[in-house]
Amino acid sequence: MKPFMDKDFLLSTETARTLFHDYAENMPIYDYHCHLQVNEIVDNINYRNISHLMLGGDHYKWRAMLANGADESLLYGDKGSGSDWDKFYAYASMLKYAIGNPLYHWTHLELQRVFGIYDVLNEKTAKSIWDRANAMLATDEFRCRRLIEKFNVKVICTTDDPSSDLHNHIALAKDPTFKVKVLPSFRPDAALNVSKAGYGAYIEKLSAAAGMPIASFEDLMAALEKRLDFFHAIGARISDHGMDYVPAGDATAAELDAMFKKAVSGTPCTHDEESAFKTAALVRLGRMYAERGWAMQMHMNAIRNNNTLAVRKYGPDTGYDSVGDGLVAENLSALLNKIEMAGGLGKTILYSLNGRDNNVIASMLGNFQGGVPGKIQMGSGWWFNDQRDGMVDQMKTLANMGLLGRFVGMLTDSRSFVSYPRHEYFRRILCDVIGTWVENGEYPADMEALGELVQGISFNNARDYFGIPIE
Numbered sequence: 001m002k003p004f005m006d007k008d009f010l011l012s013t014e015t016a017r018t019l020f021h022d023y024a025e026n027m028p029i030y031d032y033h034c035h036l037q038v039n040e041i042v043d044n045i046n047y048r049n050i051s052h053l054m055l056g057g058d059h060y061k062w063r064a065m066l067a068n069g070a071d072e073s074l075l076y077g078d079k080g081s082g083s084d085w086d087k088f089y090a091y092a093s094m095l096k097y098a099i100g101n102p103l104y105h106w107t108h109l110e111l112q113r114v115f116g117i118y119d120v121l122n123e124k125t126a127k128s129i130w131d132r133a134n135a136m137l138a139t140d141e142f143r144c145r146r147l148i149e150k151f152n153v154k155v156i157c158t159t160d161d162p163s164s165d166l167h168n169h170i171a172l173a174k175d176p177t178f179k180v181k182v183l184p185s186f187r188p189d190a191a192l193n194v195s196k197a198g199y200g201a202y203i204e205k206l207s208a209a210a211g212m213p214i215a216s217f218e219d220l221m222a223a224l225e226k227r228l229d230f231f232h233a234i235g236a237r238i239s240d241h242g243m244d245y246v247p248a249g250d251a252t253a254a255e256l257d258a259m260f261k262k263a264v265s266g267t268p269c270t271h272d273e274e275s276a277f278k279t280a281a282l283v284r285l286g287r288m289y290a291e292r293g294w295a296m297q298m299h300m301n302a303i304r305n306n307n308t309l310a311v312r313k314y315g316p317d318t319g320y321d322s323v324g325d326g327l328v329a330e331n332l333s334a335l336l337n338k339i340e341m342a343g344g345l346g347k348t349i350l351y352s353l354n355g356r357d358n359n360v361i362a363s364m365l366g367n368f369q370g371g372v373p374g375k376i377q378m379g380s381g382w383w384f385n386d387q388r389d390g391m392v393d394q395m396k397t398l399a400n401m402g403l404l405g406r407f408v409g410m411l412t413d414s415r416s417f418v419s420y421p422r423h424e425y426f427r428r429i430l431c432d433v434i435g436t437w438v439e440n441g442e443y444p445a446d447m448e449a450l451g452e453l454v455q456g457i458s459f460n461n462a463r464d465y466f467g468i469p470i471e
Contacts, residue, residue: 004120005108010388010428015445016435023451023458024427029153029420030462032238033185033297033411035317038158038168040417041182042175044145050133051084054110055091057415059319064103066319068094076314085130092126102387102425109421114147144417145178151420153180154463154470157238160184162191162227163202163209166234173235179471185297186231186239188224192281194263195274203264217256217277221284228288237468239289240297241282244304244324246331249276256280279335287344295347295466299382300328301354317415323353323384329360336368336376347372347465349408351379355390362401374406374465383413386422391429405453408462427458 002008011017037057047053055061056077065075073082074090082090098104111117115133119125136142148156160166164184172182190202207214210223249272251259259269259277269277289296301324305311310320332350339345345368350361358378365376378398381390398404410426412419431454437443438450463470 005105005112009105010425011432011435013432013435013439015438015450016432018447019431019435019450019454020428022447023454024431025424026152027427027455027458027460029151029423030155030409030459030466031153031412031420031423032155032157032408032462032466033159033240033413034156034419035159035413035415036156036417037415038172038182040144041148041178042168042171044143046140046143047137049084049088049137050130051088051091053137054107054416054418055087058419059317059415060103061091063319064098064101065090065094068097070094072314076318079314079318088130089123089126092121092129093123096122105425106419106422109424110418113421113424114142114150114418145180147417148180148420151423153420154459155181155183155466155468157183157185157236159187159240160231160236162186162188162224162231163205165209166231169234181235181468181470183235183237183468184231186228186236186294187241188239188281188285189242191220191224192278193274194259194269194277195271197266197268199263199268200266215261217253217260217280220260221281224285225288228292232292232294235468237293237466238295238297239285241299242302243278243298243300244302245275245326246298246300246328246335247275247278247282248331248334249279251276251280279338282335283338283342283344286339286346286348287342290344290346293346293467295349297349297351297379299351299353299379300324300332301326301352301357302383321383325354325356328352328357329364332360332364333367336364340368345376347375347377349377349379351382353383353385355385355393358393358397359401362397365402372465374403374408374461377406377408377465378402380407380410380426382411386413386426388425388429391426392433395430395433405456406461407457408465409457409459423458427454430454430457 008017011020062075070090073080074087107121115136117129119129121129166184169182169184172178191206203214206223210226212223214220214223259273263269286296302321303324304321305316306322307320336345352361361378365378368376381394395404398407410423412422438445
């Protein structure tokens, strides 16, 4: 029997162990997509206790606690009225039931790598772990910035609306004491959501940020380009689009203006109207990104905010989202082709929340490659897929149809500053997959070539692909 989560955890072959310990383990982290709160980095906060740190913004953990019957007062970070100790104890009591869930491994990696605590977390050990971790968190060594530095993070790319003034990013860039690049990513979803209530209020907000009136589709594109240039000046080089479905459709300039004015007036557009509006906007935005050398991310096939009562009570991003099953192949092909025909398809990363779509996405990459190594990427196992089976399936599908060696690797997609061990989890799985191929005689045991591949996927490929200067 193997020891529980020892140094060779998830590494089933000698080649895998060599690749991880000699090549992958100590590589820096490039976290090119996350939802961290930049103000916490600016303020370099002390976390009041381990519950605040580990449970404060992690909806993966809240979902598991709900599944174990936890009262809602113990969830949703500071929105939950329960005490921090009660929240931590509820999480610890749930964890033993999470066998096979990546939360079990992530949590123990967090305890081991952040605090040096190797105890198994459960209701019996919760108080001891609580006391020891909290004593450490009271010291300067466990402030927010030190946690980032502890994991050798080089780049953090947050998720930001075009209307944001990015004052926290600007403040960090001027701070010579913190060397990690913390950059915004441009996420204009709200500007394209013409079927959503409150669109007119959002356009007023965007208009104020851009310093120009927005009265038409062309005005909207001009305002977004102004904000894009502002983000670029701050250092942003990545955009992000949450596309719960892949839009398709055509519309004339007059029809686009009519849709825009309809939405601003308070009458939401129909699904078909919104789909055509989003298609036109994405074609224009794609060209803007390509002209500036940016990478565009497309996150597809999520169903968000399923539980209306809970979302009304606690807001979005609190754990009430799930996998969508909309068909993506034809619409995605048409959308990418339109962007390409308009001269705008540059570096692009495609993700689907539905693992069923892996073959579709992996085969789609080859239709639009060229000029840049790995220009069109199959994104890493994302959200519900960033568990071992999901990661392995993504890697093997990409390897079968494309170039795994050009893959830009893992992202945390997290709201927690202790989520960085997920990169280690990913690297262990990567090394095990490759190590197995080598030991089966499917790839030569050329450690120089293998080491280059593993270090590329762990960090170097992202560094080269996104082109953000790193000290």
